[in-house]
Amino acid sequence: MTDTHFWLSIAVMAVGTALLRFLPFIIFNGNRKTPPLVEKLGRTLPYAVMAMLVVYCLKDVNFAGVSGFLPQFIACVITGVLYIWKRNTLLSILVGTLSYMALVQLVF
Amino acid sequence: MKQIIKKALVDTVPVMTGYLCLGFGFGILLQSAGYGIFEAFVMSVTMYAGSMQYIAVGLLASGASLLTVALTTLLVQARHLFYGISMLDKYKNVGKRKLYLIFALTDETYSLMCNDHSDIPLDKRKDYYLAVSMLNHSYWITGCVLGATVGTLVNFNSEGIDFVLTALFVTIFLEQWHNTKKHVPAIIGIVASVVCLIIFGSENFLIPTMAVIATALCIYKEERADD
Numbered sequence: 001m002t003d004t005h006f007w008l009s010i011a012v013m014a015v016g017t018a019l020l021r022f023l024p025f026i027i028f029n030g031n032r033k034t035p036p037l038v039e040k041l042g043r044t045l046p047y048a049v050m051a052m053l054v055v056y057c058l059k060d061v062n063f064a065g066v067s068g069f070l071p072q073f074i075a076c077v078i079t080g081v082l083y084i085w086k087r088n089t090l091l092s093i094l095v096g097t098l099s100y101m102a103l104v105q106l107v108f
Numbered sequence: 109m110k111q112i113i114k115k116a117l118v119d120t121v122p123v124m125t126g127y128l129c130l131g132f133g134f135g136i137l138l139q140s141a142g143y144g145i146f147e148a149f150v151m152s153v154t155m156y157a158g159s160m161q162y163i164a165v166g167l168l169a170s171g172a173s174l175l176t177v178a179l180t181t182l183l184v185q186a187r188h189l190f191y192g193i194s195m196l197d198k199y200k201n202v203g204k205r206k207l208y209l210i211f212a213l214t215d216e217t218y219s220l221m222c223n224d225h226s227d228i229p230l231d232k233r234k235d236y237y238l239a240v241s242m243l244n245h246s247y248w249i250t251g252c253v254l255g256a257t258v259g260t261l262v263n264f265n266s267e268g269i270d271f272v273l274t275a276l277f278v279t280i281f282l283e284q285w286h287n288t289k290k291h292v293p294a295i296i297g298i299v300a301s302v303v304c305l306i307i308f309g310s311e312n313f314l315i316p317t318m319a320v321i322a323t324a325l326c327i328y329k330e331e332r333a334d335d
Contacts, residue, residue, distance in 0.1 A: 010154065012177050047293035052314075052318075
């Protein structure tokens, strides 16, 4: 691994990431009217994507043994129920994360 | 202005916790692969991408070709196209901040931008967006550099702390659910992700999931808004 190859790789990854972040804004810039279909996608995507991100975070659960899914499941339920009950984002995240840490470190 | 920054600070606390820990983990990983503080700093500033930076360490260690690096980046980061599409409207009249706001649109920043900001005066919102974006970026850089600096010296059992980001997404998902009567897009998201995860496995399910979500949402007819 040469230094040049390292920095070229970093450049490729940085430019690639930025390109994907900028592309929608380049294609649908202010001068043209955004097509209605894209506007609909813009309104509805956040709901679907947030579900996708939750699943993405939980993608490595496995059902071979209880320790592969139960800590995640319990911590998600704690986070969710607490949020529905108290409507306090920070409190839910704090209690949910601490219970997950306790579960993986002490119980399972 | 002070109030905007204060609100941004409070709202970004979960991201701060997550970014400091994940960045820290990245710094340690990068250091163990034979790189140092400077590399960690440059990567966190220019790439500013959680999962991609972790994958980058593997790619760099295996001496992957630039083509492999480019294709992996496009596949892993493709979800950012969705973030851009849903921010077209919010980021419309934000002036010169726009370039940075788009550059800094990570999963976590995006999730905070999806929240309802109607409690912030309209003319202050663009400053709030900028404050949130810059704070998150600075947490990430701090975490990465700290990890590369003192990572191996610290002996705190942080196993499981990465759940902070899962919890963040869970609460935002629930808040979004609560704030709308139209639940079809959220259900499409759940079903598409779970089904694709089962079929394609955890390494490859994001791209098919996004294809299914995009197709389903294009076909989906929105109910008339009465909320």
